[in-house]
Amino acid sequence: MPHRYAFWVVGVAFLVLMASASAPSPLYPVYQQAWGFSALTLTVIFAVYAVALLSTLLTVGSLSDHIGRKPILIASLILLAVSLMLFIVADSVPVLLAARVVQGIAAGAATGALSAAVIDLQPDASTGPLLNSVAPSLGLASGALGAGLLVQLAPAPDILVFALLIGAALILAVALLFVPETSALRGFDSRRHLASTLLPRMSIPTSVRAPFLLIAPALFATWSLGGFHLSLGPSIIGTVFDVDNHIVGGLEIFAMFASGAVAAAMVRNGFPRTVMMIGATVLAAGVALSLVSVQIESIVLYFVGAVIAGSGWGATFLGSMRT
Template sequence: MSRPTRTRDARRSFGFVVVGLGAFAITASSSAPSPLYPVYQQMWGFSAALLTVVFAVYVLALLTMLLTVGSLSDRIGRRPVVGTALLVLAASMLVFIAADDVTWLITARVLQGVAVGAATGALAAAVIDLQPNPKIGPLVNSIGPSLGLALGAAGAGLLVEFAPFPTVLSYASVAVLAVGLAVALFFVPETSPATGFTSVGAAVRSLVPSASVPREVRGRFLLVLPCLMSAWALGGLYMSLGPSIVDAVFGIDDRFVAGLAIATMFGSGTVAAVVMTGRLPRHVVLTGVVLLAAGVLAVVASVLVESVGLYFAATAVAGVGWGSVFVGAMNVIGGMGRPHERGRIFATTFTVC
């Protein structure tokens, strides 16, 4: 192998690690505030209804970015989109640190949603672009988010319960990671050549909210979409209200335990994604749907009988279903379309989810 070839392969391997860590970082940031929500409620005295607003504005900002700039990396390159999003993410973490009322909290969540929405499709596409083999990309696109959600929640819960400065350390850690990854992107090869726009009007029209996939892959896309929607609905429920359920239903006022509820969900999902890799995607998705449904029913039963042990066990089962559905669907979606269409396909996927 010639020296230029080895150098190119090394840069691609480095790039794959960077974008994989990027997928981890943006989702870790999403779950990092969750164990702190009950703390904020106690500090500032806002209602559970307002807490759901804090979560909802994040989703609204995320959806807006997915619908407007979700496919932008197909036109201007992956690195500018991801790098800018990571810097916005770091800024949102600083707003979290400075927050002294719920208005600041909402502002931070909006900025965070903008960053995550802008980066999600581009990072998922870059992982596929830079993957060393066809199996590893979908796996990273599955375990990156689930591992990020799990460790973000568990790590934040641990820091809140046992470390000083509970409303600072978890956000500062994410901010440092985001800035470090933004710098590392300078050494990552660009995988989507910048074709640009033919005119200013074309650039403006590209920002009109839209979500679509190429006609030739639409049938397969629609088959896996309902499964993904179910999985992500459950994930959203746990991220927004999981810690509050531990406190309000089971009477456990411990932020680490509250973070473990989210970590159990997405940690078991990560394990499932690894175990299920390499199996027939259709079978993996079907298995995941069955486990997801069984887990949800058991979660409902645990709340009705107020059994925290059953709650965590049921959460683990639901998490295995979540991870199985996700990795199976990502295997299907990762093989769809041509390279210059991947940003759009992934952005549309996450928009619907």
């Protein structure tokens, strides 16, 4: 497959991976009502995904540098399909937790290889970083909105949502067979070399330590806010604003992350640190509006706050990564 087509195949795989992460969000209130678990349990169901993703990223995240991008990406998409199948058969909280853990492992294994493959295949120096910045927010936005529409309008949404994503993941796994391999395929010198590669390591080069420590709070703020909306957003729509419509729940997540994607695209050529500082200020203003909207129970203001916070989210993330 020519590189220009392979680039977009990998980009779509990135979108599907992120869409699958947010697709369960509009269904959480459905599961919560059916099985009677608490809001704390709901946030744990969301959080185990992030823990599994981070643990996998720190261990197998660099494997694609040694054995190739394609094997990691294809295996990750197949594992993603397995996790989505667990969602379909889930009849209790433990099975739901297992589905999220497997989903997190698939995402953690794929994230590093996807980001690297996007850069390897990019048609020019600016397209790759832009896709890597926009794909997470755009994928999360489309997954939540699509799932919200299906939950509200389609039959058996707890099956259909995941069946469609399984189909997309498997089609992309086949398509990736025809994508050119871009890694040097260094392999491993020994079992000890393999073991050392899988050993979690984190370090910050001295030359970037100061800006990294300054930027870290901004990154924590953006993804903490994203996690809050993905786990509790639809429940807040139902419990605080008394809106029993799953489309609105999905639309709330879409409003935040879609505005983040648009903002990142609009400010991509700005000075990175300026973009980050303005983005963080806008994000804070959006969160403040959200707090006010909950106090006065105004869903319109809540959506305005989500859009503003989302715009700040996208700009802050892009500015932080570029810095």
